[in-house]
Amino acid sequence: MNAPSAPKAANKLKSTRMAGKLVNDYWEMVWRAKEEGKLVCWYEGSSINPFLEAADIVWVHGEAYSAMLAARHQEGPAQAAAEERGYMRELCSYARTHLGCAVNNQRHRNESDSAFSGVPDDEDISAKLPPPDMIISAYAYCSTGQQWDEMTSRLFGKKIPIFNVSIPWIWASGKDAGYLRGQEWQETSKYVAKQLEEMVKFIEERTGKPYPWDRLRELMRNVKRASELRLEAMDMCTARPAPATLFDWSVSIAPINQLPCTTDIVDYFTNVRDEVAERVRTGEGAVPKEKYRLFFDGIMNWNKLGWLAEKFARYDAAVVAGRYTHMAFWQEPDLIDPNDPVMGMGQNYLICPNNHSSPILIDLIMGLCEKYEVDGIVFHATRTCRAFTNPMHMIAETAQKRLGIQTTMFEGDVADESFYKDELLNTRVEAMLEAIDARRMVMV
């Protein structure tokens, strides 16, 4: 194994740079929402944003806002505000950060609160988040999502209308159960789709207008196409060296998950797909001297995205796929019928990477590991995201038994970098790569 002595940059995709501009434009639109007289909806979890965008409602995805703050290292004021109100550090740091924004928002509007000045710090973008006119909760698997939305509603004095979409976990116990099949899948799909139709009525009540279904169909055509392009590009990363890594796909989450569903996202993923194809043609790798291929299991550590990309590249390790990036975000475009999109949208919400119980989930992950021919799995034991950590030990055990590959774990978090232990990661990754080297020598 090569010691990471000299820094050498990860060879990131050039086409993903556009994501930064698109993301900035999107948040600027959010911050202007009230000035422009727009209704604002806060939501978490499932990508219900096309439903809102079609109705000309500005959408704020809680995780996305927290991730953005963490990626810019500006999560501190929001997390401090949450902690002051009593939200404990072991709570989901996405939720804690977002709730902190709500606390800040309330405080800055309440001059009688003597603990705070009424004017937010210019640099505190947590306070720029416009308050919601409505809340929609549509969270797969993790109970935190629904409770987070409920607490947001209570923070605003229960004056904000809230709508809950319940998305059941796919337990898969029936004899016919499997990925996208079986009675449980069919019944659950219908249950979620029915609630989404009710959600549209809730949106109509908020806007006072008939729901613009044609607009939704148009947006979902873009989503479907963007998703197809994204998956096509991901598939090309089975090439050696891999033309893109998990870190490129992490940067590309916002365009598929919450940016406006215009042709911009189709253009974005067209460019990504074309660059990836070109790299495959020329043999250009995302890690210049790719020696190891790894799977990353866990949600992204947003404070450390660039840091981790560099770290793995210096180990000559290409992180070619991951549960978070490769099993979520309009992952099954074939299910989406743009002319009648609700059922397919609901089904895509149901296949959030954690919403299948372990028999299905583990098979899917093992399939990805085989497809991308990985040498090992790195588990990011995401301290405050139990939705992701729940099956990790079972996945690790199966990977070792079924595929005979190495695994390692490190502790970190989605938006609270105090949980991240750099030395632990260094030691464990190095040990795993050495084990991979040793195994290769035996096989030779």
Added chain:
Amino acid sequence: MADSNALDQLRAVSSDPMGYARAWKERTGGLVVGSFPMNFPSEMVHAAGALPLIVQESDEPITVGHGVLFPFYCGFTRSTVDQAGRGDLDVLDAIMFGDHCVQLLGAADAVRVQLPNTRVIFFQLISSMCDPWTFGRARESFQKLRSELEDFLERPVEDAALHASIALFNRNRQLIRTLYAARVDGRARLTGSDMQAIVKSSMVMDKQDHTALLEQIVAALPSAPVPIEGKPVRVHLSGHFCQAPKPELLAMIEDCGATVVGDDLYHGYRYISTDVPEGIDPMDGLARWYMDRNTGVPCPTRVQNDVDWDAFLLSAMRDEAAEGMIVLMAKFCEPHMYYYPEVKEAFERAEVPHLLIETEHETMALEHLRTRVESFVEILRRRRGAPRTQKSTVEGEAA
């Protein structure tokens, strides 16, 4: 004074639930069906002729469970997978549940893998409680669970049997509520541990046998309040959902000069707060019960915008003439952590003192906690007769 022999029997079952289940199985040859807390209606299992048992956190330290779930999970989930890994749950022929806490789902998923020969039946209950479809979905969920139970047992669960089980369980709950009322008015001098033993054993024992013992205890209650030495401060215990607080913690609180006059613990009033409506379709009744429970004693694992846990707590404390509240929060319990700031602020506004204690599965520095509880008790004593003029919350950090 409560019937001590009957109480001793309940204490014995409470301290060894799995031992009781094994003995019951050996004695009757029947099936034992476990369930995870907190919302599965055990009446269904009872009506099927099996022994329903709510899986309990074990006192044993976590060993093999460390290889299944991370240490940053609540004690109940880690203990459950640990018990499964050690074979302690082998007495269970099936496990049924329908809850949605993310840690509980992780534990259930792992238990299914750990116990390949045990049928684990799941159908997720709706946790959003005031949607137009909540009742229908809850009923459907219970019907699905019933159908799977019938499939497992290879026989139907008859409506008549379900009606009878509902009546028996209601009687059991009513008797325990009688004891709660007697504790408030001073006729029952039951310690926190005693009350926990009574409720916890109800989650484990054959319901007929348990009810018979309760009848004895209630019959032995005096007709007038029992004089008590000194004047201990009256406290309400709140929180602790899936798992029972450790008896030594409850004893320590009482040693500090407090007497527990009410609670909303799952191993307490929350479990027996609500009866299943009788005289209607039993599945309708169970769905109604599921919804009524959250109106009666709101639970932070559910979302219901039109009920407030904090308001319930303040109201309950007025009824109990409680002077302060001790919040017992199981470390890493996410629903409780989400709701706690609401409770904290409401109690500060109402100038009602409370003390937060975070509990852990493995270790609790009881002597350190004792100092904090003693301080809290002292504050409550000093408030007697004093005007309410200052903020009265005693905030605690992690134990």
